[in-house]
Amino acid sequence: MRPPAFWDAPGDHPAARLLAPLAALYGRHTAARMDRPGAAAPCPVLCVGNFTLGGAGKTPTALALAALLRAGGARPAFLTRGYGGRLAGPVAVDPARHRADETGDEPLLLARAAPTILARDRPAGARLCVEGGADCIVMDDGLQNPSLAKTLSLAVVDAGAGLGNGRTFPAGPLRVPLVRQWPHVHGLVLIGTGAKGEEVAEAAARRGLPVHRARLVPGADLAGRRVLAFAGIGRPAKFFTSLREAGADLVATRAFPDHHPYRDDEVARLAAEAERLGAGLVTTEKDHVRLPPAFAGRVSVLPVTLRFRDEGPLRAQLGAFLARRAGSRSDGA
Known part of the structure; x- marks a missing residue:
């Protein structure tokens, strides 16, 4: 799922207030469990x-x-x-x-x-x-x-x-x-x-x-490389920031829902866009294992170590x- 924007807004956001009664019920049940x-x-x-x-x-x-x-x-x-x-x-x-x-x-x-x-x-x-x-x-x-x-x-x-x-x-x-x-x-x-x-x-x-x-800590040297970055993780923006900190030249970014199962046509569109931009494709280790096998070899990975x-x-x-x-x-x- 992709987190709704109001989850990062102040707690008095109208949507949060509207859902507060349901959250109270859910919270009591899950806390007891x-x-x-x-x-x-x-x-x-x-x-x-x-x-x-x-x-x-x-x-x-x-x-x-x-x-x-x-x-x-x-x-x-x-x-x-x-x-x-x-x-x-x-x-x-x-x-x-x-x-x-x-x-x-x-x-x-x-x-x-x-x-x-x-x-x-x-x-x-x-x-x-x-x-x-x-x-x-x-x-x-x-x-x-x-x-x-x-x-x-x-x-x-x-x-x-x-x-x-x-x-x-x-x-x-x-x-x-x-x-x-x-x-x-x-x-x-x-x-x-x-x-x-x-x-x-x-x-x-x-x-x-x-x-x-x-x-x-990024585990790959991407300094100066033009890349189209994509990610389907909890916080794609965090991955994009890591790439910039590694010196990569991000010409485009694409965010997908967490644990997104990539289809052939999706990756084909990403590859075509990267080619038009004169850039390489790069993603996370978690995303890479979800890629269709026919495309996995065309996508670079930015491994990270804690x-x-x-x-x-x-x-x-x-x-x-x-x-x-x-x-x-x-x-x-």
Whole structure:
């Protein structure tokens, strides 16, 4: 879906006020669901979630955290629902065999870095992770899903977007009223800079939660290249900004809804437009795995890596998380 513009407007926007009664009903229901106890997992579970609908940077955060866990001697596996795919799982994702229409885009990216299990039934998926040799789980999304107990939950916030108007869906982007989400969170990952993000960071600090600041670093040299950029992610404008910061010459941009399944004719039109402009096509890693195979080779990718400003506090928090592994093995014995 494409977020409505009023989600970024002040909270007293007429549309937000009109939807407030429905948002109150939705908020009460989802908050009560979020409070339910989850099934015990066979190993520690690190949940990488966010407070709002739409993209905040969860996937690059999950990849960066898994790398830190491996550096600490752990054997993490990713657990994902596979949003946008048709498979229910539990199934081990194989990028050489599976397609985005089967698994969704994020699982294919995660599976390039570590064993990845797709499962709508998260407890069943957690068991398959352990059967495959994992001693801890990085769960991509699922902060509001109560089915599996989490050992450590980190909320990812895009500092440029913050929490939008601060209202609950459909009056705003929050999945659950914020006051009901804080008790389920053990820390914040703040990506980028922005006044809206600082407000969330200050709220987290008042609650004694660590704030891990990070930024997305482009992984390709596009300096001086004329490009037509397109993206179907939560915040396409964020990708376009990253390209400009990488030195690319953006002659045109095209935004699509999040997780958009590209058709042959759409990409053919993009290619024809790029040719008229004397530019190359470039998109995100998540978009690239959703392209028709016949066109994928004609589109460049701008990979991004998440880098933390100070890994010390995060490593300490992850160290405590990893210390739970021995207890989990004992509990399961």
